[in-house]
Amino acid sequence: MSKAKIFYGENVSETLTECYREKYRPLNMPELLRERIKSTQDNTLWNGLYTTNSIRVTGTTQKGSKVVVYSHSPDHYLSNPDCIKEALQMGIHKGGNVIIPRSEFYALIDKADGINTFAVDGDLGNQRLDQLFYAHAGPFLGSKELVEKYFKNTPAQGRMINIPKPEFKEDPLASFLFVGGAHGCSHFGISYIQCAGRYVGVSPDFNPQTDHLNLSAQVQRSKSSLAEIIEALDDRRISGEEAVQRQTDERVKREKGIAVVIGSTC
Numbered sequence: 705m706s707k708a709k710i711f712y713g714e715n716v717s718e719t720l721t722e723c724y725r726e727k728y729r730p731l732n733m734p735e736l737l738r739e740r741i742k743s744t745q746d747n748t749l750w751n752g753l754y755t756t757n758s759i760r761v762t763g764t765t766q767k768g769s770k771v772v773v774y775s776h777s778p779d780h781y782l783s784n785p786d787c788i789k790e791a792l793q794m795g796i797h798k799g800g801n802v803i804i805p806r807s808e809f810y811a812l813i814d815k816a817d818g819i820n821t822f823a824v825d826g827d828l829g830n831q832r833l834d835q836l837f838y839a840h841a842g843p844f845l846g847s848k849e850l851v852e853k854y855f856k857n858t859p860a861q862g863r864m865i866n867i868p869k870p871e872f873k874e875d876p877l878a879s880f881l882f883v884g885g886a887h888g889c890s891h892f893g894i895s896y897i898q899c900a901g902r903y904v905g906v907s908p909d910f911n912p913q914t915d916h917l918n919l920s921a922q923v924q925r926s927k928s929s930l931a932e933i934i935e936a937l938d939d940r941r942i943s944g945e946e947a948v949q950r951q952t953d954e955r956v957k958r959e960k961g962i963a964v965v966i967g968s969t970c
Contacts (some may be wrong), residue, residue, distance in 0.1 A: 706907065707906060707910050707915050707917060708728075708906050708907070708910065708917045709726070709728055709904075709905050710748065710902065710903070710905075711723045711728070711901075711903045711904075712900065712901060712903070713900065715898060715899070715901060716895075716898075716899070716900075716901035717789050717792070718901075719755075719900075719901035720785045720901065720903065721785040723905040726905070727908060728905030728906060728907060729905060729906055729907075729908070730756070730783075730904070730905050731756060731904045731905070731906060732757045732758040732776040732846075733756040733776055733844070733845055733846055733881050733883065734758075734776055734846025734847070734850055735756075735776075735912065736749070736754060736756055736883060736904060737845060737846065737850055737883070738850070738912065739904070739912070739917050740854070741853060741854060742916060743916070743917065747917075747918065747919060748919040749904065749917060750885060751885050752884075752885050752902065753884050753885065754902050754903065755880050755881075755882050755895050755901045755902055755903055756880065756881050756883060756903070757776075757778065757783055757880075758774065758880065758881040759780055759881065760774055760775075760844075760879055760881060761773040761775070761804065761809055761812060761876050761877065761878040762826060762871055762872055762877050762878075763809040763875070763876030764872060764876075765813065769825075769826075769827075770826030770827050770870070770872050771823050771824065771825070772823075772824045772826045772840070772870050773812045773813060773816065773821065773822065773823050774822045774824070774840075774881075775812055775821045776820050776821070777820045780808075780812065781804050781805070781878070782804065782878055782897075787804075788802075788897065791803060791878070791897075792897070796897070796898055797873070797877055800894065800896030800897045800898060800899065801871060801877035801879045801894075802877065802878055802897050803873075803875045804875075804876050804877075804878045805876075806876060808876070819847075822843030824839050824840060825839065826872065840867050841865055841867075844867060844881065844892065845865070845892070865891065865892040866891075866892065866893045866894075867893075867894070868893075878897075879894045879896075879897055880894075880895040880897060881893075881894065881895065882894070882895040904919075
């Protein structure tokens with residue numbers, strides 16, 4: 705059994721099921737970024753889009769406060785493929801969000817520790833761009849320190865985090881976080897949950913302190929070709945995502961969402 709393997713398929717639920725069936729665990733956002741930092745950019749880890757096992761959930765507390773939760777915990781509600789299927793049956797909302805039980809949302813807030821799970825004020829109000837950056841970029845990627853360390857190793861044209869404006873409905877809405885290739889413009893974003901999934905899975909004996917994931921020579925097979933999967937991800941997650949605002953003046957246009965830009969833009 706290799707230390708790591710790339711899993712991809714026509715939808716997230718099937719891809720995660722295959723990952724777990726083969727006794728691998730999907731990497732979350734901070735784990736994937738740390739592995740990229742340790743790797744050279746010819747490593748497959750730097751190429752193309754990857755769904756991660758991290759999620760964003762928007763919802764309202766029992767007291768009526770709007771909250772955005774970023775969770776990198778391995779055991780959140782959508783880490784279970786059966787729960788993804790159940791959520792999909794309830795319908796897809798704008799931006800590929802799905803409804804999760806309120807009890808799960810409240811549990812995430814209770815688990816917020818500033819390490820694996822973050823609870824952020826969902827009322828964007830008149831916050832400045834720098835305020836939005838510190839409020840969302842760190843939780844999105846895992847920590848402020850990881851943001852700074854990661855972007856030191858990334859080409860300027862890839863230094864963009866697209867965070868769609870939170871949508872608040874009667875029930876909590878959730879979606880996965882994805883990371884793009886090193887040379888892509890929309891480097892980070894919110895994943896359309898009904899779209900194709902591409903995960904990096906690691907074996908039970910994987911040790912991030914000592915193991916180095918060299919996936920440059922790895923070749924995988926599936927029902928659809930990798931090129932077709934990547935094309936679908938690119939089309940649906942980036943070009944078709946209305947919430948993403950590709951800025952030209954590095955200012956925030958809140959009617960469409962937050963675009964946190966570090967360095968150059970496309």
